[in-house]
Every structure is written in structure tokens, then in C-alpha cells.
Amino acid sequence: MDKETLSNYGWIVICVMVLAVMLALASPFGNFVADAIKSTTQGLFDVNQGALDAANIHIMQQEFENMLGDKDPALNPTGAIISDNTYSYGDYVYSRNIVSGNPYGVATLDEAWSVVNAQLAAEGVTWEEVVTIYAQYGITEDQLLIEYGLHEDTFEPSVYGKNWNVSLNLELTDRNQTAYGPILESINGMPITNVSKLFYQCNSLITAPQIPNSVTDMTDTFFECTSLETLPVIPNSTTTFSSGVFYYCSSLSNIVIRDGITSIESNAIMWCTGIKNIVIPDSVKTLKNHALYCCKELTEITIGTGVTAIEECALGDNDNLKTINYKGTKEQWNGITLTNNWNVRCGEITVNCTDGSIVIPAWSN
Secondary structure: OOHHHHHHHHHHHHHHHHHHHHHHHHOOOHHHHHHHHHHHHHHHHHHHHHHHHHOOOOOOHHHHHHHOOOOOOOOOOOOEEEEOOEEEEOOEEEEEEEEEOOOOOOOOHHHHHHHHHHHHHHHOOOHHHHHHHHHOOOOOHHHHHHHOOOOOOOOOOOEEEEEEEEEEOOOOOOOOOOOOOOOOOEEOOEEEEEOOOOOOOOOOOOEOOOOOOOOOEOOOOOOOOOOOOEOOOOOOOOOEEOOOOOOOOOOOOOOOOOOOOOEEOOOOOOOOOOOOEEEEOOOOOEEOOOOOOOOOOOOEEEEOOOOOEEOOOOOOOOOOOOEEEEOOOHHHHHOOEEOOOOOOOOOOEEEEEOOEEEEEOOOOO
């Protein structure tokens, strides 16, 4: 097939797609007609894709689906549709959250069994062998089927929510890169809200990509990223320093907590051994347990008047912490709920208030 023929072919396909759009808008049966034409067009693409590629003419499924409005036009054509609820794009895989139904994210029991059997095969066992093992402990097959969401009487099709999660696409990348590409903010107008564990133990990561201003859950996002030197700005959509978000990011020398953050969650900045000082803004209400635990180089911390509670070990095991600059009065400081062992294994700390100082004795068991 020569270039001229391929070019003519391309124009014919485009005309067919435009006709589909016109019919979809003008006819009460437009959706049916559009789907039919789209299916036919896809067949043409499948048959001729090799020739098109050889001629360096790239007309992709993503492009004509965008024209029909089914997929988000912001997706780069190099993005791949894995399923209706999963996209591969750049360094990441995006998946819609399951709000109810089975844990396999499928619509039918047969599909669920396909997933389970594939998992069992990867482990070198069969379902029958699993049943035999559990029978030794008095657990019946019916009980197993119910437990694993595979019983025909209790199976529920998965229902997907409106939000999307994101994880690293390990088929395209790995956890040893120093940087990763941009993260989408939404797909089909539905926000990316969960980046939990996205860069979990990415020990080579140096510069963090910007987190989209749609994300609400950053639990363990940069957990044990020991080479991380540059942080993203925490988006306005996130109101807490999530649990474990910067756990053991030992190369960080500076962490900025923006105004609007309401709590520093458990283990959020634990083992960040490179930071020397940190400012807790007035918007923060609570320092949760182990929030700033074992930040060995931390010498000084500024705490706003919004803080009402400092929980167990929140500032514990900070050998060099000598000074807390508190923005309120001594009376306000004494009104803060200080849980037992909030300063476990710390030495003497001077709290500088607006009307004088308070000396906190060294912790003792």
C-alpha cells in the first residue's frame, strides 16, 4: 500500500468518524449508530494498523474515541486504555476506586474466578489444594467462597466511584529512578484523589513531581524515599500532613508546612534526620503520635497558637531539640493537651512564649 493510498484511506476514515458524530447529535438512535460505526472503524484500524505504522501514519484508538467524547481529550495519545476503569499513562497507572462489590474489580463471577485462578497459578497452587488445606482447620469451601467474595449467592458486581487512584507503572519504569513524570489531575473530569504509597521506598528519587491540586490522600506517598531532597508543595486539596507521608526521608533538610494544614498525622515526618528547624502554622490543631519523632538534627521548632494537642511521642527522641518558639502566652501553652511521653527521650527544652519562657525538664522514665 503506497503513501497516496494510505492518505486517501486516512481521509475516508476521518469522514466516517465525522459522520458518526453528526448522526449521534441528530438522531434519537445516534448513540447506537455511533457505536456501530465506531466498532466498524476499529475493525479497519485493526486490519490496517501494520500498514499505517509502516508508513509512519499514526491514527490511534485514543484519538477517535476522544472525537466521540468517550475519553478525556487531555490524555496524551501515548496513553493506553487498559480497561474502562484503568489507564496507563507515562510513568503511572490510574485506576478508579471501588466503592462496593467484590475485591477484584470485575462485573461477573466468571471474571472474578479468572483473576483468582491467575493469582493461584502464579503461586503454584490450585483452588482445590487451597480448599484441602483449610479443611484441616475445619473451614469449609462455602466459608472460603464467602470470605473471598466468590460465592454465587453473595457475589456482588463491583461499583466504581468517581475518583481515581494512581500508582507507578512498573512495566514502563521502576523504583530506582531519580525523577518521574507529571501526574494527571483528572480523567474524564473525575479527579485523581489518592496518591497513597505512590513513591513508596523509591530510594533513588531526588526531586518529587508536583502533586495535583485534586489529591486528598497522601498516606505514605514518599515513605522511605531516603534520597529525596526536593519536596512538592502540598496541594490545597490536602488538609493534613498524611500519615507516613515523609517517613524516613533522611536527605530532606527543609520541610515547609503551609498554612491551611490542620494536623500533622502519625509518623508524617518521622525519622527525617536532616531537618534542623520547622514551623508549625497556626492552622494546625494536632501533632499526632510520632509526628516528628526521631528527627535527630532538629534543634528548634516554632508552634502556632492553633495547636491544642501534642500526642504521645510526637516530638520524642529528638536529642538536639532545645527550643520551642510558641506564638502564644504561657497560659495558652499550659492549656495544650500534652499526652504522656510527648517528649520521650528528649533533653531539657525551653519554650519561648510571648510573655516569657517555660523550661520543660529532661524526660525521665
